[in-house]
Amino acid sequence: MVGRADRLFLGVTANALPGSAAPRSAFALTLGGGTGYGGKILAALPDPRGEQLDPVEAQHHGEHRPVWGDMTKSRLIREFHLYWHSLAGGAVPERSQFDPIAVPQAIPSLMVVEYNPTTDRLRYRLSGTLADEHTGFKLTGCYLDDMFESHTGKAVRFFDAIYRRVLKSGVPEEGTYHWPSPRGLQLNITFGVFPLLVDGAVRQFICVEDYTELYGGDPDRSWSSGPFAAP
Secondary structure, three states: OOOHHHHHHHHHHHOOOOOOOOOOHHHHHHHOOOOOOOOOOOOOEEOOOOOEEOHHHHHHOOOOOOOOOOOOOOHHHHHHHHHHHHHHOOOOOEHHHOOHHHOHHHHHHEEEEEEEOOOOEEEEEEEOHHHHHHHOOOOOOOEHHHHOOOOOHHHHHHHHHHHHHHHHHOOOEEEEEEEEOOOOOEEEEEEEEEEEEEOOEEEEEEEEEEOOOOOOOOOOOOOEEEEOOOO
16 A cells, blocks of 8 residues: 555656656756765675675675765765654654655655565665666666676665664665666765664665766775764
8 A cells, every 4th residue: 555655755756757847957956966985985894714705795794884974975865864863863763754745855866665574575665766767777666685686786785785784773874886877887876774663663764865976986895884973
C-alpha cells in the first residue's frame, strides 16, 4: 500500500519527469553549491589472513572508519542532515515524521530503501528521477542482492554494507563512491544515508546523492563512508 509520504514523493517527482515544465537547469540551481571531496580516503585495513583489504572490500567485512565527519561540502546533503536531525533531536525519527515537502530540493536525487527482517533483504522502495537517470535504469522495486553480480556489483555491495551497518547503529553516514554510468564513465558521487523507524524499529533508509561534481578522482580510492558529525 502506498502511504501518504510515498504519495508525496511520487507527486513531487512527477514534476521532474522528462517532458515536464521543470527546466533541466532548475536541478543545478536547486542543488546549490558544489560538492567537495576534502575528506580523507578510507585507508586499507588489515585482513586477519595477513592480506590487505581495499576500502570497498573492507566495507564488506564490516569494517569502516568515520573518515568524513562534517567535512563534506555538499550543501544538499548538509541541509538534509540538518532536517533529519531536527525531526527527533538527533535520534532516529519515525517514517511518519518525515515530510518530503520540507526538503523538495533533495527529492530528484533521493532513494528510499527498505529492509525486510523476514527475508533479510534490502529493496529500493522509491527513487527520484535524477537518481534513476544517473543509475541508468529505474531503481524502484529492485533488490540490492539481485545486482551483486552485475557490472554495478562493487557499488551495490558497498551500499549493502552501509545500510546494514546503519541498521544496527541507527547513525546516519556520509561518503563518496564511484558508479559506472550508462556511457561507461565512472561517476564520482557524494551521498548521505539516513535511517528511519517503522513501528519503532529501523526499517527504512533515505539515501540522498549529490551530482554536482561527477567527474574526477581516483576510481580505486574514492570510496569512503563514515558517521556524520553532530550539526
